[in-house]
Amino acid sequence: MPLMNSLTFVLRSHLKSKDYHFECGWGNGYVALPPGHLLWGINYDQLNNYIRVHGGLTYSNQFSEEWRNRIKELGNVPEEVTEEWWVIGFDTAHFRDNEYDQDEAYVRAEAKYLKEQIDGITMGTINAPPSLEE
Numbered sequence: 001m002p003l004m005n006s007l008t009f010v011l012r013s014h015l016k017s018k019d020y021h022f023e024c025g026w027g028n029g030y031v032a033l034p035p036g037h038l039l040w041g042i043n044y045d046q047l048n049n050y051i052r053v054h055g056g057l058t059y060s061n062q063f064s065e066e067w068r069n070r071i072k073e074l075g076n077v078p079e080e081v082t083e084e085w086w087v088i089g090f091d092t093a094h095f096r097d098n099e100y101d102q103d104e105a106y107v108r109a110e111a112k113y114l115k116e117q118i119d120g121i122t123m124g125t126i127n128a129p130p131s132l133e134e
Contacts, residue, residue: 006118007032007078008111010104025092025102027074029053029111031118032063032081033088038122040086046129047088051117054102054110059089090114 010029033040039047044057051057063085068077081087090110092102120126 005034006037006115007081008115009077009081010075010107010111023098024094025054025097025107026099026104027107028059028089028091029107029114030059030087030089031111031115032078033086033118035084037086038128039088039118042086042088042129044088050121050127050129051114053090053114053117054092054106055090055094055097057088057114058091059087061087063087088114088118 008029008031010027041062042060044060047060048056062083063077063081064083068081071077092107117126121128
């Protein structure tokens with residue numbers, strides 16, 4: 001299967017807002033998958049045995065412009081990502097997560113690692129979940 005251009009982005013945690021304070025890391029990491037991608041539409045629970053990121057995958061959903069508008073103050077989603085894209089991600093809101101150990105650089109590195117693993121599944125260098133094997 002050809003490699004389709006997935007995109008990585010990170011968002012500042014909404015749990016650090018003035019309205020809701022929760023001890024957690026800097027933010028969340030995501031990879032957006034274009035329509036037709038091998039993993040498009042796959043729930044994150046189905047991928048957790050195949051992909052390793054901080055705390056495991058905790059998010060998967062089709063992107064929406066409403067979401068983009070709600071999260072503007074937390075970070076930027078690449079403009080190429082439209083409502084046809086599927087988003088998979090992780091957070092840093094687990095027991096003992098904090099802004100020092102899971103800082104912005106850490107979240108960006110984990111998001112990059114997530115993309116590398118997704119690309120590995122797509123290229124066949126990492127085993128895919130059985131439901132995806134032909």
